Amino acid sequence: MSDAIPILEVRDLEGGYGSSRVLRDISFTVAPGEILVIVGRSGCGKSTLLRYMVGLSRPWAGSVLFEGSDIWSDSGRVLSSARRRWGVLFQSGALLASLTLLENVMLPLSEFRDLSPAVLRLAAFRKLDMVGLADFAASYPLEISGGMQKRAGLARALALDPDMVFFDEPSAGLDPVTSAELDQLVCSINRTLGTTMVIVTHELPSILAISDRVIMLDSSSQGIIAQGRVEQLKEHSDLRVHAFFHRLPQGQANDVA
Amino acid sequence: MTTDESISVEGSVLTVRGLLRAASVGALTEALSRIARGGGVVVDLSACDGMETAAAAAVFDAIRRARNTTSVEVRGASSELLQVWEMFGLRAKALESVGRPRSLRTHFEGVGADVLTAWDVVAGLLSFSRQSLEAMGRTLRYPASLRLSLALYYMEQAGVKAVPIIGVLCWLLGTVLGYQSGYQLKTFGAEIFMPDLVGYMVTWEIGPLLAAILVAGRSSSAFAAEIGTMKVRQEVDALEVMGFDVFQFLVIPKLIALILVMPVLVLIADFFGLLGGLLIGGWYLDMPASVYMSRLHLVMLPLDFYWGMLKGLVFALIIATVGCFTGTRVRGGASEVGEATTTAVVTAVFLVIVADALISLVYVRIRPGVIM
Ligand SMILES: Nc1ncnc2c1ncn2[C@@H]1O[C@H](COP(=O)(O)OP(=O)(O)O)[C@@H](O)[C@H]1O
Numbered sequence: 001m002s003d004a005i006p007i008l009e010v011r012d013l014e015g016g017y018g019s020s021r022v023l024r025d026i027s028f029t030v031a032p033g034e035i036l037v038i039v040g041r042s043g044c045g046k047s048t049l050l051r052y053m054v055g056l057s058r059p060w061a062g063s064v065l066f067e068g069s070d071i072w073s074d075s076g077r078v079l080s081s082a083r084r085r086w087g088v089l090f091q092s093g094a095l096l097a098s099l100t101l102l103e104n105v106m107l108p109l110s111e112f113r114d115l116s117p118a119v120l121r122l123a124a125f126r127k128l129d130m131v132g133l134a135d136f137a138a139s140y141p142l143e144i145s146g147g148m149q150k151r152a153g154l155a156r157a158l159a160l161d162p163d164m165v166f167f168d169e170p171s172a173g174l175d176p177v178t179s180a181e182l183d184q185l186v187c188s189i190n191r192t193l194g195t196t197m198v199i200v201t202h203e204l205p206s207i208l209a210i211s212d213r214v215i216m217l218d219s220s221s222q223g224i225i226a227q228g229r230v231e232q233l234k235e236h237s238d239l240r241v242h243a244f245f246h247r248l249p250q251g252q253a254n255d256v257a
Numbered sequence: 258m259t260t261d262e263s264i265s266v267e268g269s270v271l272t273v274r275g276l277l278r279a280a281s282v283g284a285l286t287e288a289l290s291r292i293a294r295g296g297g298v299v300v301d302l303s304a305c306d307g308m309e310t311a312a313a314a315a316v317f318d319a320i321r322r323a324r325n326t327t328s329v330e331v332r333g334a335s336s337e338l339l340q341v342w343e344m345f346g347l348r349a350k351a352l353e354s355v356g357r358p359r360s361l362r363t364h365f366e367g368v369g370a371d372v373l374t375a376w377d378v379v380a381g382l383l384s385f386s387r388q389s390l391e392a393m394g395r396t397l398r399y400p401a402s403l404r405l406s407l408a409l410y411y412m413e414q415a416g417v418k419a420v421p422i423i424g425v426l427c428w429l430l431g432t433v434l435g436y437q438s439g440y441q442l443k444t445f446g447a448e449i450f451m452p453d454l455v456g457y458m459v460t461w462e463i464g465p466l467l468a469a470i471l472v473a474g475r476s477s478s479a480f481a482a483e484i485g486t487m488k489v490r491q492e493v494d495a496l497e498v499m500g501f502d503v504f505q506f507l508v509i510p511k512l513i514a515l516i517l518v519m520p521v522l523v524l525i526a527d528f529f530g531l532l533g534g535l536l537i538g539g540w541y542l543d544m545p546a547s548v549y550m551s552r553l554h555l556v557m558l559p560l561d562f563y564w565g566m567l568k569g570l571v572f573a574l575i576i577a578t579v580g581c582f583t584g585t586r587v588r589g590g591a592s593e594v595g596e597a598t599t600t601a602v603v604t605a606v607f608l609v610i611v612a613d614a615l616i617s618l619v620y621v622r623i624r625p626g627v628i629m
Pocket residue numbers: 017018022040041042043044045046047048049
C-alpha cells in the first residue's frame with residue numbers, strides 16, 4: 001500500500017503571482033487512498049498550491065503529475081481527463097447563484113454521465129442528503145448560509161464519486177458539530193469509496209481526526225517545512241511547526257521549546 | 258483495490274459483482290429491462306461491493322420501471338443501499354419539479370410579482386432621492402465633509418473622459434440636422450433659415466439630451482456596478498457598521514461630480530453641434546460661415562444656452578441618483594451586478610427623456626419671442 005505508485009506527484013514546483021514568488025522547491029507525493037492534509041498559517045500559499053495541483057494555473061517551474069503523467073502535457077488532454085476524476089471544493093463554495101442546489105450538484109453529473117434526468121436528480125439529491133441539505137434541494141445558494149453553501153459545494157465535488165477530492169478549508173465557517181460531522185463524512189467516503197483526499201485546513205481537531213499525513217508550508221521559506229504523521233509533527237523541533245500544533249503564538253513557542 | 262464490476266445473467270437472475278460504476282451502469286439497466294420482459298427478475302447484489310451514487314440511482318430507477326410490468330426481487334443489498342433507495346422512493350416525486358423550466362402559470366405569477374417590484378422600485382427610488390438630497394444638504398452645510406478627491410476622480414471619469422465621444426457625436430448630429438433641414442428648406446428657397454433650425458434643435462434638445470444619454474450610458478452603469486459590487490462583497494455593510502455615512506461616502510461625490518460636469522458637457526455638445534451645422538452649411542448650401550454665425554447671433558438668446566445647462570443639471574441628478582440607487586438594490590451575487598448596470602442605464606435614459614419633455618414644455622411657454 002505504501003509503495004503504491006503515487007496518484008499525484010508535485011515535483012520541484014515554483015510559483016507565485018506577478019513577479020512575487022509564493023512557493024518554491026515544492027516536492028511531495030499523494031498515495032492512492034490517503035488523506036493528505038496541507039497546513040500552514042494564513043497567507044503561506046496553501047490555496048495557491050492547490051490551484052497548481054488542480055491545474056487552474058501553470059507553475060513557473062516544476063510539474064504536477066497525475067498517475068505519472070504531467071497534467072500540462074499532451075496539450076491539455078491529461079488535465080481534462082484527470083478533471084473528470086477529481087472533485088474540487090473551493091474556499092467559498094463557488095456555487096452558481098442562478099441554479100438551485102440540486103441543479104448545482106447535477107451540473108457535473110449531466111455533463112459527464114449519460115443518464116436520464118430523473119436518475120441524475122436522484123443521484124444529486126443523495127449527495128445533498130449526505131451533506132445534510134436534503135431539505136434545501138430547491139433553494140438557491142443565496143438563500144442559505146455560508147456554511148451550508150460550503151456543504152453544497154462538497155456535495156457537488158462528490159457528485160461524480162471522484163477518485164480524488166481537493167478541499168480548500170472545508171470546515172472554515174462551520175460550527176464545531178457540523179465540522180466534526182463533515183470530518184466523519186470525509187473519513188467514511190475515504191474508507192468506503194477509497195477516495196484520495198487532499199485537504200487544506202487550519203483546524204487542529206480536523207487534522208487530528210482525519211489526516212493520514214500532513215504537509216506544513218510556511219511563508220518564511222516559501223515551501224514545505226515539515227511533513228509526516230501528526231504525532232511526528234507535534235514533536236517536531238522546528239519552532240514554527242511546534243507553535244502551530246500547540247496553538248501558541250510564535251514568540252511563546254521560543255520560550256517553551 | 259476493488260475489482261471492477263461484472264454483470265452476469267443466468268436465467269432470470271441478474272448478478273452484480275464488485276464496485277458498480279455509473280459509467281457502466283447502462284449495461285445493467287439494459288439487461289434488467291430485457292429479462293423483465295420475460296417475467297419476474299431476481300437482482301442479486303450479495304457479491305456487490307458498492308455502487309457509485311449515480312449508479313445506485315440508475316439501478317433504483319431501472320428496478321422501479323421494471324416493477325411496472327413484473328415482479329423484481331432484490332437479494333443481498335446492503336442495508337446502506339436499501340436506506341438510500343428508500344429515500345429515493347420517498348423523494349423521487351418531489352424532486353421532479355425542482356428546477357424545472359417555469360410553466361406558463363408561474364410566468365404569469367412572475368408578471369404580477371414584477372408589477373409589485375416595479376412599485377417597490379419607484380417607492381425606493383423616491384426615498385433614496387430624498388435621502389441623497391438630505392445628505393446633499395448636510396454636505397452644503399459642512400463642505401469639509403465632502404470627499405473632494407473622490408469627487409474630482411468622478412469628474413474626470415464621468416466628465417473629462419466623455420468629452421471626445423460627446424464632441425464627435427454632436428458634431429455628426431449637427432451635420433445631419435443641417436443637411437436635413439437644408440434639404441427641406443431648399444425647396445422653398447429658404448435655406449437662410451437653416452441656422453435657426455440647427456441652433457434651436459441643438460441647444461434646446463440635442464445637446465443636452467445627447468450629453469445626458471452618453472453620460473447615462475457611461476456613468477450610471479459604472480456607478481451601479483461599483484456600488485453593487487461593494488454590496489456583494491459586504492463592503493457597504495462594513496462601512497455602515499464602522500459608522501460611515503454611506504451616502505456621504507458613496508453617493509454625494511458622484512452626485513456633485515455629475516452636477517458640476519454635466520452643464521459643461523452640454524455647452525461642449527452645443528458647440529460641436531453648431532459647428533457641424535456651420536460646416537455642412539458651407540459645403541451643401543454654399544452658406545459662408547459669417548452668414549451662419551450672424552444668423553445664429555440674430556435668433557439665439559443666451560437663455561437658450563443657460564436653459565440647456567439647466568437641463569443638464571437636472572439630468573445629472575437623475576443619472577447619478579438612478580445609478581447609485583440601482584447599485585444599492587443589488588442583494589445577491591455577481592450576476593445581479595450585471596443586471597443592475599443594464600437597469601441603471603435603461604432607467605436613467607428613460608427618466609432623462611421624460612424630464613426633457615417636461616422641461617421643454619415649460620420652455621416654449623416662457624421663452625421670450627424673437628423678432629425676425
Ligand atoms: N490573486 C492574487 N494575486 C496576487 N497575490 C496573491 C493572489 N492570491 C494570493 N496572493 C498572495 O499569495 C500568498 C499566498 O496566498 P494564499 O495561497 O491564498 O494563502 P493561504 O491560502 O495559505 O491563506 C499571499 O501572500 C497572498 O497575498
